[in-house]
Amino acid sequence: MRDVLHPRPNPIIAAMYTLRDLDADVILMHGPAGCGFMAARRLEEAGVRVMTTGMQESDLIFGAEEKLVRILKNVDDRFRPGLIGVVGTCASMIIGENLDGAVKKAGVKATVLPVDVHGCSGPNTSGAIRTLEVAAEKEVISFEERDRQKSMLTRATAIERERGLTSREYLEPHPGATKLSVGREIVNVLRRGGKVAVALNAKKETAYGFADTMRAVQYARDRVGGETVHIGNLDPGVGLPRIRRYASNILRDLGEAGVAAPALTGGLDEYPVAGEKAAVALAECNADLRVVAGLPHAVPGLRKEDVLVTDQPRELRNYIDQGYLLSVGEVNTHAEVMSTDRVLFSELGNTIREIVDRGYA
Numbered sequence: 001m002r003d004v005l006h007p008r009p010n011p012i013i014a015a016m017y018t019l020r021d022l023d024a025d026v027i028l029m030h031g032p033a034g035c036g037f038m039a040a041r042r043l044e045e046a047g048v049r050v051m052t053t054g055m056q057e058s059d060l061i062f063g064a065e066e067k068l069v070r071i072l073k074n075v076d077d078r079f080r081p082g083l084i085g086v087v088g089t090c091a092s093m094i095i096g097e098n099l100d101g102a103v104k105k106a107g108v109k110a111t112v113l114p115v116d117v118h119g120c121s122g123p124n125t126s127g128a129i130r131t132l133e134v135a136a137e138k139e140v141i142s143f144e145e146r147d148r149q150k151s152m153l154t155r156a157t158a159i160e161r162e163r164g165l166t167s168r169e170y171l172e173p174h175p176g177a178t179k180l181s182v183g184r185e186i187v188n189v190l191r192r193g194g195k196v197a198v199a200l201n202a203k204k205e206t207a208y209g210f211a212d213t214m215r216a217v218q219y220a221r222d223r224v225g226g227e228t229v230h231i232g233n234l235d236p237g238v239g240l241p242r243i244r245r246y247a248s249n250i251l252r253d254l255g256e257a258g259v260a261a262p263a264l265t266g267g268l269d270e271y272p273v274a275g276e277k278a279a280v281a282l283a284e285c286n287a288d289l290r291v292v293a294g295l296p297h298a299v300p301g302l303r304k305e306d307v308l309v310t311d312q313p314r315e316l317r318n319y320i321d322q323g324y325l326l327s328v329g330e331v332n333t334h335a336e337v338m339s340t341d342r343v344l345f346s347e348l349g350n351t352i353r354e355i356v357d358r359g360y361a
């Protein structure tokens with residue numbers, strides 16, 4: 001079994017993000033005050049209240065079930081939420097805290113999803129899967145939706161092992177190619193009358209950043225000529241409530257920018273299988289240059305001359321080492337998209353626009 005040495009996502013954080021996608025009003029972390037702190041800050045930017053039971057050393061010895069019951073009642077009385085997620089942490093789960101029992105004892109008005117997960121419980125997707133299982137049990141989602149989601153998450157884990165962050169023992173972060181060199185390549189293909197295809201294969205909220213590549217390429221095409229093709233996993237009828245809204249908002253913004261409705265490959269939570277459909281669409285469009293944004297390694301049959309756009313410096317190392325030299329990093333994407341409901345301007349997108357407006361060759 002390969003040891004993977006570089007840091008990677010955590011099941012606890014995946015559970016928190018899945019609760020956000022379920023439109024939870026409050027996420028209560030049953031653990032120390034600092035557990036998941038950076039993720040909590042981002043989730044609060046997305047409109048979710050994140051709180052903690054603030055477990056102390058004495059709680060590790062005597063248990064903290066009564067504290068959890070008390071805080072649950074306080075949260076319910078103070079904020080009147082419709083949906084609360086109670087997420088276990090390494091501290092509470094290792095000592096065997098009974099989340100479900102505490103929820104029943106609290107007897108709050110809100111629907112509560114107790115998610116007993118910790119950082120050592122497997123790949124990050126295990127936290128998302130456990131959350132979905134509880135949501136189905138509590139009738140927040142259907143069992144059919146749970147099974148569809150689990151299938152996507154299982155495939156996502158396999159792709160990461162085959163071609164992504166867990167495919168190698170250690171990946172040194174890499175900044176990727178410069179935006180100027182890649183932007184010039186894209187614009188020059190259009191200037192020559194060529195065809196540029198942009199395939200969005202993004203994960204959930206990150207699409208608010210990556211979709212700007214479509215807008216920028218269309219902006220260039222409208223001013224210098226050429227032809228564009230747009231492909232994306234933006235089906236607004238697929239996914240949990242928040243994910244469907246993301247897709248609708250992005251399609252709205254693309255339309256306002258003059259981007260023709262992209263060929264749909266699936267929903268924003270279907271990137272593991274949508275990538276396969278994107279590969280077919282890319283092969284059929286016979287583009288002179290192909291741009292794949294989001295999670296490019298989930299798209300089979302990439303070519304060394306493709307432009308790959310991602311937000312992960314370690315994935316950029318993975319791509320560069322494999323010979324995909326036109327790989328570009330949008331490393332601030334995840335932090336910037338959390339509080340938006342519109343497509344943001346990206347560094348690559350703005351570079352393409354500047355190349356066109358200033359007439360750079």
